[in-house]
Amino acid sequence: MAESKDEIHFESSECSPASTSPMGGKHRYLFHRLCSSWDKSISLKGRRIFHRDVEKEEFQYASSHCLTSYYSVFVVRLAIMIMLAILIGLLTILTWHFTKIYTTKSLNSLAYGLRYELLQRPVLRMWNILNSTSEITTAQVKLSQYVIRRYSNPANQAEQVEQLYEAMRAITWSLFASRKALNSITINYKNGFVQAFHRDLKDNNTFYIYSDLANYSMGASNSNEINSFSTHQAWDDKALHGNYSAIWYREPLDPVSGEKIGKAMKIAPEDLINIAGFSQVPDGVASWHVAVSKFTDSPLLSAALPVWDSSNKTIMAVVGVTTALYSVGQLMRELVELHSGHMYLTSQEGYLLATSTSAPLLANSTKPKLKMAVDCEDDVIRHGAEWLQRTYGNNFPPSHEVHVENVKLGHQRYYIDSFFLKLKRLPLVGVIIIPRKYIMGQVDERAFKTLVILISASLCILVIGCVCILILTNGVSKEMNLRAELINQLEARRKAEASSNYKSQFLANMSHELRTPMAAVIGLLDILISDDCLTNEQYSTVTQIRKCSTALLRLLNNILDLSKVESGKLVLEDAEFDLGRELEGLVDMFSVQCINHNVETVLDLSDDMPKVVRGDSARVVQIFANLINNSIKFTPSGHIILRGWCGNRNSSVGSPNFHLDQKKSRSLQKCREKPNANHSKKTSLKDNKVILWFEVDDTGCGIDPSKWDSVFESFEQADPSTTRLHGGTGLGLCIVRNLVNKMGGDIKVVKKEGPGTLMRLCLILSAPMDVIEQQCAVDLTENGLVVLLAQQGNMGRLITSKWLQKNGVCTMEASDWNGLTQVLRELFHARSSVHNTDFDAHYPAKEELKSKLLNIRDMRNPVFVIVVDMGLLDLSTDIWKEQLNFLHRYFGRAKFVWVLNHDTSNTIKMEIRRKGHVLMVNKPLYKAKMIHILDAVIKERNLELQRKNMTAPRMKEGDLHEFLEIDSTHFEAASSDDSDISEVGGSNHVSADGDKPVEKVAKSHPSSPYHMNNSLVNENEYLEEHNMGKEESSSPSSSYGTEDNQPKSQSTKESSISTEDQDEDSECGETQRVTSSSKAVDGKKSLEGLKILLAEDTPVLQRVATIMLEKMGAAVVAVGDGQQAVEALGCMFPAEDRRRESLQKGITPYDLILMDCQMPKMDGYEATKAIRKSEVGTGLHIPIVALTAHAMSCDEAKCLEVGMDAYLTKPIDFKMMVSTILSLTKRTS
């Protein structure tokens, strides 16, 4: 619902500007937008449904579908838009119509009234005039009758006529005077005599007009005329005007009194006023007509009445009265002035009687004549009359009433109304022409204005509404876009997650595949190592290769684990490990790489570092491997120092580190899948948290300070060109930071002096309480050691010397051959001539050196150790032999330790060895190696001393040197005797009393990192001491003593079950050590005496495993499935009591069970559960090792969950299996 509404808005907003916009481009753009928005909304819905699977189809679908939908939707929107426009327009028009028409109507009716009223008034006036005229006329007639009757006696006719005329004149005057509006009164007697009064309105004169009396005798013609009259019954005007040719006189009178004020004058006939004659009253009734006269410019209304004699038989005279219509025109004018417009009165024939204008009414050509209305000089009236005539012609409506509106006359519109005044003898037509503007002008104007305002207002509303909607829907569309984007993002994220899941799945599946060839490589190397015909150097090379392969395998596993880190599933191991040893191994490894780079790798660990810590050794090593690798990459020359020291210990109670501890414990809680999580937690409670600080310091190109933070981001490199120069993906530091953070630490780049980079990181690891104290077992101070360090690398030498000095060992340094010879000379020559006073003069050494020399001189029975770097010798020519000989001179007086390069040629080594120098170490020289060197030296000396004491208890002190020399030669002889054997001393020694497999094990013995690191433990010495007799406390077993602690503590559950290959080394080493120690008992079969139950359904595997185990001397019982395995256990104890009995004796039927996980009938998990269940309450725990083809740690977790102790992956690795079994059985036994 809401959506459809939205769409309508959309439409209206999008369409209206589109339809109004004249520009095609914009139009197209809007259309495009319109469509695209629609498309989006479609694809939005579509995407939700289809996106997952049919992305491509959807695109096609949308593109084909969208065109038709574009148009239909466009049309629909247009239609709705138009409807909206129509609605608004209709509203506007309606509003306008109602306001306008209503007022017009009411105004029209009002106007009609007004017009009627206006017209009525002049008509009324006309009527009045007519009335008064007729009254006057009637009065005159009555009076005349009376006068005539009085004076109609025939006797005295002459006087009577005189009197009659006199009387008539007086009466007439009085009447005329009484009525000012009268124009004239005439009396025309039967005999033709005329008496008349006339008022000239133009110049306001009054005249008395009469005809000549002399011509008429009343008596003479009276009878005649009466007869004729009576016969003809009519007079005609001819007689009056023409035939009689009477003479007219005019007397001006005083208008008020009627007195004669002037002389009577003759007047011309044409100047005569209208005299009513008999012709006007032919039938003896009153007649009306309109007349014109010279004297007025307005038409006159004249009435004529006959005066009858007493018998009413004959007409005695005719009385005529004329009235000017002037006043009507005046009234009209007044009215029109008030109301505007025009009025006129016409006779029925169309002659103008009165107008509201001052235009002349009479056509004054020769004789005044009435005008037709159509000839009027006033335009409006003329046009009006013309229009009326044109429209109606002669067919006026019966009543002559016309009401017309909106007549266009000229340029204006007028109302025309006409009324018909029906008088008996004088019908009149009144016409009023009122300009429409006068009445409707305001209304029209208002209506127009209203219309304009309405239209503009509605347009404004339309436009504003459209704009508003546009803005509104813009927001809506924007929001929809955003929402679509969001959905896309979510989809993308889901896909990314899915793909990363696939990736980890893939990696998990691949792990097995990847590990197999690696295992093959390692296995082949093992075979090679066990080969007898290898020289020592080849042997060490192969060992190195094996080590690198192991590192590669470790890397493989790390890649696997990193995919775990990314998915947040990384679980840190929590096992004890020797941090120092790991780091030493690391430095050893990298120093090989560094040879080509001319870079010195130095390990500088402080003494307070705990030897054994808890944590994930592989990860720690990985951290440093990455860091050192990084440093090597960017360090062309100089040195790389890995420093380590211990932060404040016992910090678990300290508040500043509390949150770190919390973090740590949280991360511990997180690792549910972790083997024996609760166990490790328990131990961690006992443990001390230790903050270990490390620095990796190199002299490389350094990192720009602005990049110090970003280098830890993934795929981030300080300088893009580094990829080109050094390769790499920029992942290393990211992994490092992740791991460090995971361990509750932090890493950052720290400012350092000089070129290069200094990375500082801290790790929080726990150190087991009991192991912390046993470090630096050798006490160096008491033995009077003097160490001469002749090494090339400045940093390494400096650090070693500092450390030695700190431990109370006197050191001297030399950086090149010359320095070495000088120091040697000083040391020994000065010493041989104890009181050499020239010493200072000859050797102007530094004060420091001098004091050192003095110190040494004071030392009682010092032991000199000279550490010689192979790099000091000139190996390019044969000079090195001479150098060697030179050094050899001091052989008796000092112990030489040779620091070999990895590429030191065999001949040199042979030569050195031939000369009896047996202490050799590989570069780099670090603390642990130094300790062992010194340890060996001290032991040797003690041995010598003891021997000396035995052979010559009271030897003089001065003989010491000699004795030492003798001893050393003896040593040399002894060693040279079996120098050949010494190459393979270990194997020979073992092969003397052992057979092949053990030999192999013993052979691979040095391959363990421990032995690599301490490769100085040379076989010669070992042999020597071994031969010397076992009564010595420094027997091999005790020399291994310190290490033996370790495997034991390590062979706890959690370390042995970890199947990670990186543990393989230590495991192997451990196994071999165990083997070698068990060698003392048997020396042949490490699993001798163990009873092992093998539950495996695949006959092939069963056979292989059986043979493997039997080869190691174990007794194997193989069963086909879990059911049988449980039964095999059970049948040993058929009865509960017997079982308990045997338990009390501590006898278990089998020492160990190897359990395949997937078996028919009852699988390994079930079987293990059953076995564990049966063990409940007995305190018995048979170690069960799982065999599975799955390489994933989740299987491991599952195995451990059901109660298995360890875990082996198929195909079974021989060594792994043995070591696992041994570690488990050792613990139980």
Next chain:
Amino acid sequence: MDGIVELQRQLIDYTASLFHEGFLDEQFNQLQQLEDENNPGFVVEVVTLFFEDADRLLNELTKALGQPSVDFKSLDAHVHQLKGSSSSIGAHRIHRVCISFRNSCEEQNVEGCLKNLQQVKHEYSLVKDRLETLFRMEQQILNAGGSVRR
């Protein structure tokens, strides 16, 4: 004597080719190492066991896939067994096919299963052929009085 040396060289070459072509992996080496005086003919014994086992399993698989409604669970179990035993003798290629076979089982993809079965059978016949040849060559050497162990 030269004949024996020649034969021995052939054997070594042939074995190397087997490794090179991926028929066998390092596990087979381990097997060979396990063979000694106490267990003469151990490799042959184990491989024969494998052949028997594999024959049985392949029959089972063929039968299971021939059913109208395939029981993928049992199918998977069989393949798993085959995978385990093949990896134990180091028959690497069978092992590899088994992995994809199991994936098909998990997807319940009958088509894929059939395809994989064909492939397994093919690989199996190849390996069987190769190994039998290998053993024959060893036997020849032994018969000629030479030693097969390097």
